[in-house]
Amino acid sequence: MTGSHLATLTERALDIWHAHGRETPLPGVFLAVSEEPTGPLHGVYQPSLCVVLQGAKVSRVGHRTYRYDAGKCLIASLDVPVRAEIITASKAHPYAALIVNIDPVVVAELLLDHPTTGMDAEITPEALAVHPLSSDLVDPLERLLGLAKHPRDIPVLAPMIQREIIWQLLNGPQAGMLCQVGLADSRVARIGKSIAWVRENFAEALSVPRLATLAGMSPATFHRQFKAATAMTPVQFQKSLRLQEARRMLLSEGVDVAQVGFAIGYESPSQFSREYRRMFGAPPGRDGVKLRSAVTAESHG
Incomplete structure (x- = not known):
């Protein structure tokens, strides 16, 4: 992934933020923006993909600490209470992150349709994991954010693009974790x-x-x-x-x-x-x- 791709994603995300705030017009898609570092933020993460576009954040679950900055993504596979902290942010370069919910039903459907997907992936028991943002995810993320300016297309195209994003995750380093989300007996x-x-x-x-x-x-x-x-x-x-x-x-x-x-x-x-x-x-x-x-x-x- 090039710096220009990340800059484009960041620009689109900030435009949406200024127009809509955290709640975007895209179902299951949220934005987090901060112009300064924060103290501890407590919340519950749901199965989701969080892509940091600018700045840096630390999330803690129990005794584990996960740091992710620009160009990294956090995958959550379970509903877990988290203590998080934005550690790099400024007015000139605010912390910006894109959150896309992961629907376990869609994961299960893709695994049923393509049963060999993720078979060789390493299974991790942890609820959270950090990975570099794959270049294969950049294009669908850009197209997803672009739909904010075309509300008529959102009901038809947004579910298709979100399904594509999950498919890319199932074929990337996060496959082991995502497979666990979709398999009923995992x-x-x-x-x-x-x-x-x-x-x-x-x-x-x-x-x-x-x-x-x-x-x-x-x-x-x-x-x-x-x-x-x-x-x-x-x-x-x-x-x-x-x-x-x-x-x-x-x-x-x-x-x-x-x-x-x-x-x-x-x-x-x-x-x-x-x-x-x-x-x-x-x-x-x-x-x-x-x-x-x-x-x-x-x-x-």
């Missing part, structure tokens, strides 16, 4: 079932044997495979989801901190406050005020 897909349950029921008491049954594994095998994929134990994973939900709830004005703790599954307010502070650097009450002030300032900016 380790990643089975761990994904347990992750889906935890996300939908994060306030409930966690039962590893129950999750192992959902994944069709013994408790010992499940625990090992879950940690290999997410770099967290199931309990750590649940805690991260709970605290991220608590932070979202604290954006609401007048919310009671203790009630937030109970709502996400904590029986002890002091334990909730202690673990919240450990994750976000401030107790929930103070952090909630800071979050609401930041949102208010942004809306009036």
Whole structure:
């Protein structure tokens, strides 16, 4: 991939950003732009392709750290809670990234139609991986972004181009990870079932044997495979989801901190406050005020 290709992608992405913001008119396609480095950003990554067009970012899952800068892409194969940080950005050269969601159904369809695809690929158990952006992806990404100026074509052409992007991923260094996304009986897909349950029921008491049954594994095998994929134990994973939900709830004005703790599954307010502070650097009450002030300032900016 040449520097001119990356510059073209960046220019198109920034044009769309100024016109539409993060939510582009393209289904399943998002943009992230920042004119300055950030502090820790907490969120949940879904199966997706994230291409950094300019600047650099670091994402952390459990004890693992992934750095990706211009010309690199991050592949996510599972829904995982992540702590990320934009480390290179300026007004002259803002951080810019293109995110394209990966539909496991499309992956499965392509694998069914072409069963030998990715057979020789190395299977990785990790939920995230960083690779150089393949030159084979540049053309479909450019065409996908170009559709933003042709809204009439989006319903017809966007799904075709996104399918092409997934096909290129299945034939690149990310093939092993993508195959795991599409195969119903793969380790990643089975761990994904347990992750889906935890996300939908994060306030409930966690039962590893129950999750192992959902994944069709013994408790010992499940625990090992879950940690290999997410770099967290199931309990750590649940805690991260709970605290991220608590932070979202604290954006609401007048919310009671203790009630937030109970709502996400904590029986002890002091334990909730202690673990919240450990994750976000401030107790929930103070952090909630800071979050609401930041949102208010942004809306009036």
